[in-house]
Amino acid sequence: MFAFNRRHLASLLFVVCALLVVGWTHGRVSHSSSPVGGAVIYVDHAATGNSDGSTWEHAYPSLQSALTAATSGDEIWVAQGVYKPTSTADRTLSFAMKSGVAIYGGFAATETLRTERDWETNITVLSGDIDNNDITDPNGVVTDTANIVGNNSYHVVVSNGADDTAILDGFTITSGHANLHSVPIDRGLDFTLLGEIQP
Incomplete structure (x- = not known):
């Protein structure tokens, strides 16, 4: 069993997130304003429109709603703020x-172009x-694991079954608490990857 202090944990989280983003996006990220053959789905926790994800005004307030609606080829654009599963x-x-x-x-x-973010x-x-x-x-x-209080999600992000076409970019992931003694709930910090993703 490894013992992590705050500095080691923060460094590990940064390295893992950086490797995931670089590995998944290397050679696969389009610089166009929207995906080829897919739609842009908008998410903004402060949006007050129709909540259908069609524009910033009518953005889904929940990332989960956008993920449910998304199909292969789509991009989900998420506005600043905090989103919980x-x-x-x-x-x-x-x-x-996905x-x-x-x-x-x-x-x-x-924004109207992804490059404007x-x-x-x-x-x-x-x-x-x-x-x-x-x-x-x-x-x-959360900047110190001692500041995780109560019952948090075991894992904030999972990619079970997703292949190397799944992209997660531009986020800070925090407050996962995999503290039970059974697989896979005892594994991972904020992100859990089960299966294999080819570079």
């Missing part, structure tokens, strides 16, 4: 990646803090 107490729920679906964070909810300014967070009691920074990110 569920509003219930079900710790087993996660954001499940083959052929690209999920991009870092939008200000005004700024993920460093428009912090987009996927959080497992489903009971809303973790101690976070102003962006909703």
